[in-house]
Amino acid sequence: VGEPLITFLSDYGHAEEFVGVCHGVIAGRCPRARVIDISHSIPRHDVRTGALVLRDALAHIPPAVHLAVVDPTVGASGPESRRAVALATATADQVLVGPDNGLLWLAAERLGGVAEAVDIGRSPERREPVSATFHGRDVFAPVAAALAAGTPLRSVGEPFATADVRPLTLPCPHVESGLLAAHVLRSDAFGNLILDASAEHFNATGIAVGDEVSVEVRGRSLRGRRGVAFADVEAGALLLYEDASGSAALAVNLGSAARELGVGRDEELLVRRA
């Protein structure tokens, strides 16, 4: 048998020792585990970007325990509080561990949905005293390590109804008579805007690679081109393309589409062949 695999995604960054300490906790509980750091550069507290990056990364990673921590309400009580959870998915040998604030939702959907859910807030695997703010170290990492070591899901927490797992809702693109209405899901570190559409939506709108397009946003109308690589348009020009995860995206070659278009999350863009 091989070494158990844990993936790890967070908004901890690398300026402090948070990631390293979680690795230490994992090594203490499951010395054989390998840990793959998907990313720790999720924008701070940005649950949706974390959920999207996690979902897209899983397509390229073998079955594992997936530890994910983007947790803006850590330690909160009352209506702001969230469950700490471990979720087994319909796809075998895949478990998601993290806060139940939508972060795990898209990955769970991609893996066939949640088959079994446990609340790990009072897990026997947690490290006491649990700190007010560092549940990655005290709750999520030790539970992920215990699961990687072979501890059954039901031994690390209290079962609860899978219907109570908190969903993450995304906007929906639609195509009508040659017009694609899409929405901004997130921007990446280069200022590219990731949309909720895909290349299939381009095709349904009759926009082929090389075609000029018009993009209407906030009443402004911009010209661009559907291409494959950034260099397909001139410096400063707008490019509509399919990113490496299969999402429709907007870029400004050698620039920032986020800055130039000035659109925010969930805003609608109307795209048509020019």
Place this chain on the structure above:
Amino acid sequence: VGEPLITFLSDYGHAEEFVGVCHGVIAGRCPRARVIDISHSIPRHDVRTGALVLRDALAHIPPAVHLAVVDPTVGASGPESRRAVALATATADQVLVGPDNGLLWLAAERLGGVAEAVDIGRSPERREPVSATFHGRDVFAPVAAALAAGTPLRSVGEPFATADVRPLTLPCPHVESGLLAAHVLRSDAFGNLILDASAEHFNATGIAVGDEVSVEVRGRSLRGRRGVAFADVEAGALLLYEDASGSAALAVNLGSAARELGVGRDEELLVRRA
């Protein structure tokens, strides 16, 4: 038997390949070793912050060879020079490897003190020619790897008196008639000020969670509140709290306490219930 564990902390950052090259050296000397990167973002040449981060991280990491490099006087001769050392601690199976400039002191204290010390400056394990500036690669990493591979401490260097290990002295908090005099040990990447006090000092001063506090610094008197999470005070307000390592700390919610208070290392703050 499991794989030997090495932890690694430094001020090398990630802009250059220094960390990766040390990993390569370790893999060459002890291919079975696992390396956990605690942090490589210690502020450049900041021995004390390195010592504090290392000490606090060890509480969450299993026994290992701990490689630590923050080494402002690397390659210096004369009075500026420091020993390169490997230190076995009173706690079994814990060895500290690095420059003897105080960096390892707090970790050694936490692990029961130094039981045995060797000078590795001319270790048979070092990689020759030893460069003037990169002793992480040429001295510390190969010695740490040799120790992880099972080489006895006395085979990697020359024994010297444990009383000659260079200490790191920290300021001391004190409580008197409801007044806590504490000092700034360091600031973190978010501008929070880590103090030499703990929650026990708050309690001895009669400051409970939720209480308003007065903080006197450089003749200025500031108002704040003892809380548990940043959100316990308004944006821009001063928070006195216990951080995830159990240290007393000062934060400005959504701001920087280091910038707003303008206090430097070792400065005294007088804290009382308001």
Place this chain on the structure above:
Amino acid sequence: VGEPLITFLSDYGHAEEFVGVCHGVIAGRCPRARVIDISHSIPRHDVRTGALVLRDALAHIPPAVHLAVVDPTVGASGPESRRAVALATATADQVLVGPDNGLLWLAAERLGGVAEAVDIGRSPERREPVSATFHGRDVFAPVAAALAAGTPLRSVGEPFATADVRPLTLPCPHVESGLLAAHVLRSDAFGNLILDASAEHFNATGIAVGDEVSVEVRGRSLRGRRGVAFADVEAGALLLYEDASGSAALAVNLGSAARELGVGRDEELLVRRA
């Protein structure tokens, strides 16, 4: 037998999840492989810096499959396109995997030259559909993992003539009657200028450690000193030294030689004893 080793160098940075996804792909194809991240902070699209860093790092890393991705023309067709390749070197058990744009050349030279070359652009190991821009994930990482898992070189691609591997040409230093003409190869993250000369060139020019030197660049003449450590000259003063890889280099103590001298890549500097 130990675990197979893969080293990984790129210009992907850590702001996005590219590195983590490649680690995932490797874990899927060769779960036993260990991956050492040499650096992912190569300046974006800077093939030469990548080639120099890779070459210098290999001196300290055991035999491995070396995965390297700095690939400004990824996905291009026509005259801009480059081969994707795997290169076995004359030194046994060393394979280089990456774009054939010069990135692998200096490492191959250092390892005795290319013994066998295969084009992996249509490798049976690639992940389909191959994206337009992320060949690290879809071509290079899976091929590197397959090689680490023991797949023979000829099974991962189509052989081509080793003479067709694209070279990387560097400028050449020369010494004549006490004058060293050297060139800037790259600058590092601290603004130090790495030259194409070595300490042997200093010696051939009669410049000993401690000597004052004159550096002529763009018609300006500057004074400096040959030293060993930055502290050998005053703050703001020019230092000529041998870096940890054995290259001649120019630094400004507590400053940036790149900024102060304002010289670019391949520019000539004339160095003599003052």
